[in-house]
Amino acid sequence: MQSGEEEVSPRKAEYLKYILESEGCVKTTDIAHNFGISPSTGTKAIREMAEAGLLFHTPYAGAILTEKGEHIAQFIQRRHRILALLLSHYGFTPGEACAEVKRFEHHVSRDAVNRICASLGHPMMSVCGRIKHEEGCCIESTE
Ligand SMILES: [Zn+2]
Ligand SMILES: [Zn+2]
Secondary structure: OOOOOOOOOOHHHHEEEEHHHOOOOHOOOOOOOOOOOOOOHHHHHHHHHHHHOOOEEEEOOOEEEEEEHHHHHHHHHHHHHHHHHHOOOOOOHHHHHHHHHHHHHOOOOHHHHHHHHHHHHOEEOOEEEOOOOOOOOOOOOOO
């Protein structure tokens, strides 16, 4: 809870995850198109995230995540996948689990995600992709 990642809005969290999963430079127009927002809204969001130190943005080239942005994006991706896996244990199909998790994932704290992850035995695979475990988080030694 020390890195202040709860300050990222749900919408920006989704942009960060999108950039992470795009694995490269992402143009503002890509984000606008993918999320159904206007180019000016996309530009504004990118500028705000650059000012917050979450990404580097080069006009006409695109945006790439900073170390801080990548760290947050990795957590957002892991949180989604842990929660989706959890729901799949209660009879949700992969599609249903992903859709349901999208309704509430941004309200779930890192602490809760880590506890669920631990209770599931630190799984490596979810219903929608590999779970990358974080140092100092998932990989906590027992007391
Ligand atoms: Zn999913
Ligand atoms: Zn874990």
